[in-house]
Amino acid sequence: MAELIDLRSDTVTKPTAEMRKAMAAAEVGDDVYGEDPTIQKLERIAAEKIGKEAALFVPSGTMGNQVAAMTHLQRGEEVVLEAESHIFYYEVGGLALLSGAQARTITGRKGFMEPERIAAAIRPDDLHFPRTGLLCLENTHNRAGGAVLTAEQTGLMAQVAHERGIPVHLDGARVFNAAIALGTDVRELTAPVDSVMFCLSKGLAAPVGSLLAGKQEFIDKARKVRKLLGGGLRQAGILAAAGIIALEQMVDRLAEDHAHARLLAAELANIPGLTIDPDAYPTNILICSVAKLGISAQRFSALLAQHGVLANPISATELRFVTHTDVTKNQIITAINIINQIVKAINQF
């Protein structure tokens, strides 16, 4: 079979040749002792780029979000977050299990929760009620198709929480995609929040790692929580070396992934039987419905895989396509042709 065109996720990206070289040459020490110079350099660069006082390297985005929640929250508190958000949907019930917190979900529109609805979800002082301890936002919003929150939207949501003394955490796994799509400095998107997590291991192509950033005092506390979860790593500079390249060389090129996604969306929209709004996806994630083909997303995904195109079903009728640095424009065009042929074959029955 021809080479696979892997559009399941941007997590499948492999480290670049330059990353592998930097990893091999990285200066390292024991990071639990605070002695790894390459980790320290990455954390400094990350804090500066994301616009916060300090940053902490964590092995995964999930750990970054959960460390943030555990650092912000007291047991028995409530967290307000979007109903399709990663923290609620995909983090194995971590809020309940690790923070002892209860989730209060709000259905948003493209990741944006109406400020009035956030205000209504925040608990007043009452003997019966849990205390609201945290508001979580997500930018870009994964299940909403890589939807982007502007700095203004972020500010409006954060303000509602801050006015009531509640901290705000941003799940910014792909916040650099948001900044590139908006043409703004990422710091404008993170300025309204108290803490932010972003991933090096998605579109930025590092093999491992995410960062949690915030005020120095918050990061000092978070470091202890990371240790508790087993996230205190030793010669982690090997990983940080790739992360530095991710931050310094791989951010601007995300624009290419977005262009590929736009091309793919426009072409999928022309295929009878597929349903996709070609203008609805500003970053590198597309959601396409196969409902009109009368076939399940699972089955369609299996057919694609037989022809070398990988895409994940995300509901009974929808598939998700994610563009990234390891998929070229030619491969996108090949994928479009393959999808076209498969749909034609289905439509003939």
Ligand SMILES: *Cc1c(COP(=O)(O)O)cnc(C)c1O
């Ligand atoms: C991928 C992702 C995460 C978690 O990152 P992992 O490194 O896979 O644990 C968190 N939030 C969002 C929005 C993501 O897309």
